[in-house]
Amino acid sequence: MNILLQWAPFMPTAASHNAPNVDNLYGFIFWLSVVFFILVIGPGAWFVYKYRLKKGEEHQPTPRITHHLGLELTWSVIPLLLCVVIAVWGFWDFMALGVAPADTEDIFVTGYKWGWRFEHRDGTKELNELHLPEGKKVKLVMTGEDVIHSFFVPDFRVKADLPPGRYTSLWFEPIGVGEHQVFCTEYCGDGHSGMLAKIIVMPKDKYAEWLRVGTPLGPGETLEDRGKKLYSDKGCLTCHSVDGSRLTGPSFKGIFGNPQPLADGASVNVDENFIRESILNPQAKVAQGYSPIMPSYQGSLKEMDLNALTAYIKSLK
């Protein structure tokens, strides 16, 4: 009952600059449809009742009416004008949403089977979670890695496809802090329904701090847990094992506290500082018997991430 009395009923939370635009047009079309439904079906139903064949009456053939110019013009011109209004209104909003303003915070989005990767301007990467500042215009520059995906945020009233091999974009200004659901709305295979992400809108200063420090540990999460997660999220696992086996790089198992021979013949004790340096500036001290091919993680790991990875490596006795 209550929901029907809203201007735009059945809509989720409105949390972006674009939401009122969509809701207004939607509300207009919805109530217009309600009015015309009553105008057309109401008299129709009434005539069915009024001119029904009553008991004992003979069926009367209807008088043959060929046309009525005034009536036909009325029922053609009024709907035509209404359609033009809806088309122009919709096109207006569509254009406003299609052209991003110049001062946006740009974020790269990659849709893949089956998840979402986000990359902030400073190199911070996120998986299936996107932190955004409140009240700042955001532009998502998106592409698909394998098949077409579609990025849909109902609370923001924005949606766009991500075809592989080219960029599409979306822009919006999040309003109010809070969490919002992202869906993939292009059927993309088995894991399609699980292709979800969360948008977390934070106050501007909190966002700046989050960019600098990273996500605080969750309840019950230890530094080692976080380190283990980063070990796989950041791809360390492609070159470093944790069971002693040799991959492209040395295994992390049992290295902490032990000497590491270096390529130049010297030796270094594996402590917190050596681990930190190895991650941020891997070529400074190259382990003996390995090629200096590890990429630097300067800028893509936060202070806490370094602590977490160190704690994790330390725990691998």
Ligand code: HEC
């Ligand atoms: C492309 C492969 C590759 C990736 C990815 C990689 N590393 Fe390395 N890493 C190496 C190689 C090769 C060495 C040995 C040569 C050197 O010291 O530069 C190494 C050395 C290290 C060392 C020194 C270990 C020792 O015993 O000397 C640490 C610590 C380290 N990596 C941590 C990490 C962490 C943490 C990550 C993920 C954030 C990571 N690495 C990602 C290839 C990689």
Ligand SMILES: [Cu+2]
């Ligand atoms: Cu998808």
